[in-house]
Amino acid sequence: MEIFRHHFSSDTDLVGAVSLVPDGVSHAPLPVRAGRIDASPGAHAYPVDLRDHLIFPGLINAHDHLHVNGVPPLRHATPFPNSYAWISAFQSHFQDPIVVAALDVPKSLRLRHGALKNLLAGTTCVAHHDPWHPALDDADFPVALLRDYGWSYTLAGPDYGPPVRQSFAATPAGRPWLIHLAEGTDETAQAELAQLDALGCLAANTVLIHGVGLRETDIDRVIACGAAVVWCPQSNRALLGRTLDPRRLCEAGRLTMGSDSRLSGARDLLDELSMAAARDELDATSLLALVTTRAARILRLAGYGSLAVGAPADMAIVEDRGGDPADSLVGLRRSQLRAVVRDGLPRIADPDFADWFAATGVDAVAVMLDGKPKLLARSLADPALLALEPGLAFVTDATTAARRIPC
Structure with missing residues (x-):
């Protein structure tokens, strides 16, 4: 770099x-x-x-939901076993007047806000993990975006985004395919990599978001097939109470970093880097690579x-x-x-x-x-x-x- x-x-x-x-x-x-x-x-x-x-x-933010950075987080007393439990609990949060007001803002403006949040922290390119919106094509959009990629939301619910098998099959091998996977600490999360593999959707262009539930043998499999994981430590700790150990994936060159959105994650990518460094999870040089050269290689972002x-x-x-x-x-x-x-x-x-x-x-x-x-x-x-x-x-x-x- x-x-x-x-x-x-x-x-x-x-x-x-x-x-x-x-x-x-x-x-x-x-x-x-x-x-x-x-x-x-x-x-x-x-x-x-x-x-x-x-x-x-x-910097490159490998995972964000740009349009929900103004939505306040769901308060909860104990960690969720997996993201599906959090999604279920969040449904009642939609009735909160503050959330209603936040989502009342036009989506085009909310997308620009998420982009501005990133730019203010030195992030100039973002992978937005949601349906494309015309506002993302505006010539003056604040950041560059990952384009021409495939994605699904999760393996099991909510009914949102492209179906897993069809989306993976439609994504060229030279372009990244993104999915939230193993976002949890329970058996449901731990079983997801094997399920994805059985569907034929684990390959060198597969990019797994979160991966908290990955076991050692799962990490072996990810590394062996050349897939990668986007690490979002503060989002994981906020929702699940812990995050994955990044060292093996980092050493193998199969790890990058995302901030998720403020709905669950840190304020921005700089804050993610600071907190990871303070916890001595990786050294500063390795952390910097996660949001520059490693991110560009994993997301196939030529030149970034x-x-x-x-x-x-x-x-x-x-x-x-x-x-x-x-x-x-x-x-x-x-x-x-x-x-x-x-x-x-x-x-x-x-x-x-x-x-x-x-x-x-x-x-x-x-x-x-x-x-x-x-x-x-x-x-x-x-x-x-x-x-x-x-x-x-x-x-x-x-x-x-x-x-x-x-x-």
Whole structure:
């Protein structure tokens, strides 16, 4: 995985090139042209000083339900034995006026909210595990999405999503096929991998979401056939009381990570990484790989999770804290990111990057993110959208508002 320490240079011609050029550290230039990492630097680049910073590829969230990130979680006193029990209990939660109000928001806006939640935390590509919606094809959708994939919801109920056997058969072998599986700690969950295998739906392109109920022999089978598991530890702990041991799957290269939605999981992917690191479940370098290179390989996302030539110019920029580069990102909160870049353009960044927004023609507005001033691309600053995201608001204080970029 490429990680760079250098200046960022951005061409004022949005149709032309942008260039990432070194600051004296021994790294090759990282030019950007038309939103992708290119092979040659632009001629008229605007320099952004990023000495003492690290540039990471934009993170990949391998599992989210974008449209339900504003729905409050179901309160429960004890862990559920499996996800089916949680789904059953959740039915009464739909009568809660707060849930009714949350689901009353147009789905297109809820999908954008889920995407914005991810972008604010440095995640620029997401696997959305639900039926496709026209809003996901909007040219200004905040994040890139996994496309041309197959999916089913679960092996047994609810009656939602494509049927398992038909969906798997219709998915090309070169594209990922996703399913919630073994999401539980009881015999029902433990039996699901064998059931999936008996249906002929366990193969190298099978991506199992959660996998908490997988036994050692099941993990052997997953590794042997080249399948993979998306680990969502905070969602698992919230609903089931525990999660899987990630080490064997990680060592075999068959593990990636997702945040699930806030309906059951962590606030965002950065929080998932932080909590996994705090529990010493995997080291920072391994965790970072789960949301970059490993995710890209498992989900067949060509070019993502990398800063290689031809890759999308999606980046998370942080201050270099020294030591292992992964330690400079893993453990951060979203407000500590210096900038998030999508398609070569800044989307949210600290106020001292105002000239960068102006040079690239990105109009920006002043906002507060978790109590810290930021600049947000105006295309993402729909008041109805910001109203859905806790911790994100327009600046109202006159002194801070003076930092707003002129129109």
